[in-house]
Amino acid sequence: MTQTTVQSLRDKPAVRWTALILVALTMFFGYMFVDVLSPLKTQLEETVKWDSTIFGTYGSSEFFINVFCGFLIFAGIILDKMGVRFTAILSGSLMLLGAIIKIYALSEYFNMGGIGFDLLNSASFPASAKLSCIGFALFGCGCEMGGVTVSRAIVKWFQGKEMALAMGIEMAIARLGVFAVFWTSPMISKHFAQKGEMFLSVQAPVIFVGILLAVGLILYIIYGFMDKALEKEQGAEEIEEEEPFKFSDLGKVFGSGMFWIVALLCVLYYSAIFPFQKYATEMLSSNIGLETETAAKIFSMFPLGAMFITPLLGAFLDYKGKGATMLIIGAVLMFACHATFAFFPFNEVSHMAAVTIAITAIVVLGISFSLVPAALWPSVPKIIDNKVLGSAYSAIFFIQNIGLMSVPIIIGRILDVTNPNVAPGEPKNYTTAMIVFAMFGVAAFFLGFVLKIADKKKGFGLELPNKTK
């Protein structure tokens, strides 16, 4: 006699992996947008007169509303109260709105005195930069809210299954977005620059990725139908826990010592990654004497390496564990890369040797950027109650965003101060800036140790595998 068991949508690999691909693709487009202008720093300096301080402020602006208005805390509450599909569609819409504003900010029409130009323009901070910051800040609300929502969605579909692998693949797809934009953005820009279309040389890459964000919103809407089917099938209360979310539950998040260790580790580590990404192209061309396009291509190996290794490490974590150890090793490798760019005398070795060492350091950073995210995000459900998981991820993002917002401004300022007589487009001295990035690695390393010891004492199982069946 054969017995038939009714399979949940979650139990069907094809269905849960389709859900993952839908949400991950939107994050792919989102990550492209985050760095669409990163390889164009030098062009922005020449075309719209953004010096390093302005560029740094622009990089930080992605996090202004999240930090100053505490938007991410609300995002977590919205997620825990309204659920994944509502929050996903809201975040996709915010990303698209921000992109449209940034496209307008970089248009020739606006920069030649179009609507709003006079209101925003000032000698110290061009109108293009101010309006780009506004657009980027709105985009940042959507993108960060989307990141939290996607993590929550993955827990919903994959908890007790290949959760770390799924998170690893989602991040791998996002890294592919960064890789893609470090190639496409300079290529599109060069095409228009060669035609003498200076504004389009910085605006066209943003238009291109803006269109992709519209596709991303459609994917979130399609995901919404799958999410609804899953809830209908199992009953919302079964998935989201028996009791509804209460504001007082937030105390559970902020009252947890483990939460603070993870959040601080996260802010320290990521402060030396995403802000560095914004300056890496110019740092490589300054240190090694490369053209922007070549420097951007070398740097693109960073997300590419992370893309291949993160899912493997996710799978390792699912089956073998060792999450806290992975965090410690990741911090050491990050320090090694930044210290190389700070101290290695690139101008005293042959061009070939300089390029080889730079590529090696970038690959090492890629390995680090696989270890830490692959271990960090799947650790959160182990230390926080499922009911407040959305709020916990948001709170970690909120603390992380404070670093992501401050560091590009600090680095931009350091660059302007340490390069007082360097003309726009000329190579800069990056030593001090890179030392600052390296110091974040040292601090993250110590926190990794604290986390490992705390886990050993309290038994959260950070070193244990995720897979239960």
Ligand SMILES: C[C@H](N)C(=O)N[C@@H](CCCCN)C(=O)O
């Ligand atoms: C920048 C963003 N807040 C972030 O931390 N991104 C992480 C991924 C977090 C999990 C996303 N579902 C990253 O490593 O990219």
